[in-house]
Amino acid sequence: MPATTRRVSRIKISATKQMPMIAAKVGGCVSLGQGVPSFSPPPHVLAAVCQALTEDPAVHRYSLQPGDSRLRAAIAGQLRRERGLTVDPETEVAVFAGGMEALLCAMLAVVEEGDEVILPSPCYPSHVEQVLLAGGRPVFVPLDPATFALDPADLARAVGPRTKAIIVTSPSNPTGCLLSESALRAVADLALAHDLFIVSDETYDVLVYDDPVPSRLTSLPTLADIRDRLILVFSCSKRYALTGWRVGYAVAPAKLLHDMLKVHDCATICAPAPAQVAALAALTGPQEPFAAFVSELRARRDLTCERLDRLVDFFTYVRPQGAFYVMARYRFSSEPSHDLAVRLIKEAQVITIPGGAFGPGGEGALRLSFGGSREELTEAFDRIERWLKG
Ligand SMILES: Cc1ncc(COP(=O)(O)O)c(C=O)c1O
Incomplete structure (x- = not known):
């Protein structure tokens, strides 16, 4: 061979x-x-898909390449309601075959051969594999072993001339911990000071148990400054119990999202259309x-x-x-x-x-x-x- x-x-x-x-x-x-x-x-999600399968021929065909327009509008609406975030559904939101595909498209769009990507560790293993696949070098910043907190000084020490991006995941897989506001501020400040991308993996988004309003990159006062380098990746897998449907979405500046969509076109063309129907029903139907x-x-x-x-x-x-x-x-x-x-x-x-x-x-x-x-x-x-x- x-x-x-x-x-x-x-x-x-x-x-x-x-x-x-x-x-x-x-x-x-x-x-x-x-x-x-x-x-x-829940039943309303299944009912919407069943109805589409029999009554809407479009569900058997490719959707628009960046995702169904109604779903992208619903995503923009949800981000406005839940996070006070204004995004253009036409140019700054795209639907992918799971958060995983969105993350890979992001890595392939921003990491050049030899670039370094900072990962607070322990971390999600696929982030490491995706950095490597893109030709990058993962640089681990150890979290405090007693608390899994991220020390801003450790993060700053990890930045070097080849650093291209920082990946953060809060709540975290595997620790279940959240990043503090000071840690998130440090991520934002370093990204601005050293011209880095921030990939924020929001897969576990609302799955928080003690603090209903946890600190997030999107609630930082410097949000407007980091928007041009911030890639938010969301998943329908965990929040809506749709792991097998393979649907997630990303929010990024229009030019960067356009580049991610070139990779998406090579990989899947579009997210599965029936899964997008499920996601739309999940986002817009009863939330109880x-x-x-x-x-x-x-x-x-x-x-x-x-x-x-x-x-x-x-x-x-x-x-x-x-x-x-x-x-x-x-x-x-x-x-x-x-x-x-x-x-x-x-x-x-x-x-x-x-x-x-x-x-x-x-x-x-x-x-x-x-x-x-x-x-x-x-x-x-x-x-x-x-x-x-x-
Ligand atoms: C941190 C993290 N990111 C991304 C993913 C992938 O999610 P999806 O099913 O949306 O591809 C997972 C799945 O376990 C995860 O834990």
Whole structure:
């Protein structure tokens, strides 16, 4: 076979996907692994799609390349209502096949071969792979191990002559923590001082449990100054329980979005049209079912913390304020997190994700997802408890 590229040789498939494959061979596992909320989309979303499938021939065809106009208008309306943000739906909003595709289009549009991209770490593994795929070099800024806070001084030290962008994710996958206002200000100030892009991964957006109005880049007083370098990436996967539909959206300055759309055209042409119908119904229909998702996830977060508190001799953790993950640092073993996660699958039939997969600062922990039902969480923790104490 002819050689494949150096580009693909630089990247790998993330452990999030490998662990369920190992578990499939073992059988009978319960999962604290992949980041999927257990909910199904509410009836009004399904009804809108069913109706479109039978009554609207357009749903079987490509949509406009940047996304259906009604959906882009709905996105602009939502950003105005929820964040007081004014965006032009025609030139500054585009729909992608998941937040993941939007992030990749952003990386391919802004990262030149050899450019450095700053990532507070532990971080979302696909950000690293996307930077590498674009020919860039990830530069990790370790978060405080005790709190997962980002120290502005550490961030400033990471900036060099080749720095091109900073990626921030708040609430975070894998820590469930939020960035403080001072950390976000530091990101904005550095981006202005050193002419950098900011990619803000807003996948977990409204999935916050303690502070209903968390600090965000879009609420900073310097927002107007950073708008020309700010790429906001949103996902319908978690907030609307549409992971399998592959739909998300990005907001960016018109010229930059135009460049991202060239990559989008090469990759998918447009986001799946039926998924865009689902997204439109989710954004414009009743919001109560989605508020109920957040309440339920808060209860699952509390349940997860209670169960970890019972295992205080075995795990330490930082209480997550958002998303649906917790990094459980283990005290009972010094083995690498990958080996421990595999052993947990084989010996306790519980899927977790090795913390080492989330970059520097992740080793020595297991990432637990509380996206599953309370019954699943209870069963998983019962099994872990029996395994540890048995
Ligand atoms: C931080 C983060 N960004 C992006 C994604 C991808 O989301 P989507 O399903 O919209 O592609 C995920 C999925 O888990 C995520 O955790």
